[in-house]
Amino acid sequence: MTQSEFLNIVMPFKDKVFRLAKRLLVSKEEAEDATQEILLKLWNNKQKISEYKNVEAFSMTMTKNFCLDKLKSKHAQNLKIVHSNYQDKNVSLQKQVELNDSVGWVSKIMEELPEQQKIILQLRDIEQYDFEEIGKMLDMNQTAIRVSLSRARKSLREKLTKTHSYGVK
Amino acid sequence: MVLNNIEKLIEKYDNGETTLQEEQQLKDYFSQETVPPHLEVYKSMFQYFLYTHEEQFTKDVPLKSKKTYSLYQWISVAAVAVIMLGIFTQFEIFQTQPQTLADLTPQERAEYEEAKEVLALFSSNFNNGTDKLMALNMVSDNFDKGTDNMAYLSEVSSTTNKILKTN
Incomplete structure (x- = not known):
């Protein structure tokens, strides 16, 4: 497999891998390293790629x-990932689209969710995978995913409502 | 879209029962400027989802192609193996050249026996010949004895010569 063939396979979902990594690891640098690591692992096993039924789902599971x-x-x-040195470089972009502060809050509140809920919310609401795919990636049945997703959405909304009404977190 | 409809979808959404299409409807609805105040929360949620979806991985991945062993290299390895095997088996054949009678087929064995008989006959006659040669040997022995006697004769003659000289 040549480099360009590999990139053609990997390109469509590399951003998804990165966003999932960032969701879990929070810091952008960490997420970039993780994504690099994942892609290199795939590259080193490129002979086996054709054997995988669904490279994307496989990569997401790996991530x-x-x-x-x-x-x-x-x-x-x-050790904990230190967030103090982490600055979202896309803040200006955020301002460009005139999003209000609460969008920033969503990100902070999502960090507080349990890992499992974070992953499911990320895969469903941001990456828009269907339940079947998520089930494959996480090796879970679909009902469990729905339950977990519902919990994640509700607690996200409740916490957001709190910050909205009091203006403090 | 009718607000009522959106509220129903929101409820389904909270229970994790919406399809991807319905979620897309919600996202479209909440990307508009103004939403009813009680749905403000969802607006920030959906906008955040849309916004984070745009984020991209920009770092380069250094893809070094591992040194792959081409077919030719494996063929050369195989060729060496074949040559070694060839030499080895040849060697083995030379080693096992002496065959025993048991290895032969019945026909070959018969031929072998026949040849052996012929050779035995030949060699026995040959030995007969040598018996006769023994007589010749004896003659030559006697002949040698004769030459020994001749030595006496020559001695006698030399002494007679001496006698003749002194006289």
Whole structure:
């Protein structure tokens, strides 16, 4: 497989991998490293790519596992990702589209959700995968996904309502 | 879109029962400027979803192609193996050249026996010949004895010569 063939396969979903990694790891740099790692792993196993039924779902599963492992090892080392040095470079873009502050809040509140709910919310509401695909990626049945998704959406909304009505978090 | 309809969709959405199409409808609805105040929360949610969906991975991935062993390299390895095998088996054949009678087919064995008989006959006659040659040997022995006697004769003659000289 040549490099361009590989890129043709990988291109459509590399952003999704990156966004999922960023959702879980929060920092942009960490997410970039993780994405790089995932793509390199795929590249090194490029002979096997044709055997995979669904490269995209496979990569998303890989990303999820990779990021969760990373988080686990961070917890084990008693280290936490420091957010103080992390600045969203897209803030100006945010202003351009005249989004109000609450959009920023959504991101913060999503960070507080349990990992599983974060992943499901990310895959469904942002990446718009259907339940069948999510089920394959996470190895879960669809009812469980719906339940978890519903919980995530409700708690996101409740927390947002709180910040809206009091103006504080 | 009718607000009523949107509210129904929102409820379904909260229960995780909406389809992707319905969610798209919601996203479209909430991307407009003004929404009823009680739905303000959803507006920020859906806008956030749309906004984060735009984020892209911009870093380059250094794809170094691992050194792949081409077919030719494997063929050369195979060729060496074949040559080694060839030499080895040839060697084996030379080693196992001496065959025993048991290896032969019945026909070959018969031929072998026949040849053996012929050779035995030949060699026995040959030995007969050598018996006769023994007689010749004996003659030559006697002949040698004769030459020994001749030595005496020559001695006698030399002494007679001496006698003749002194006289």
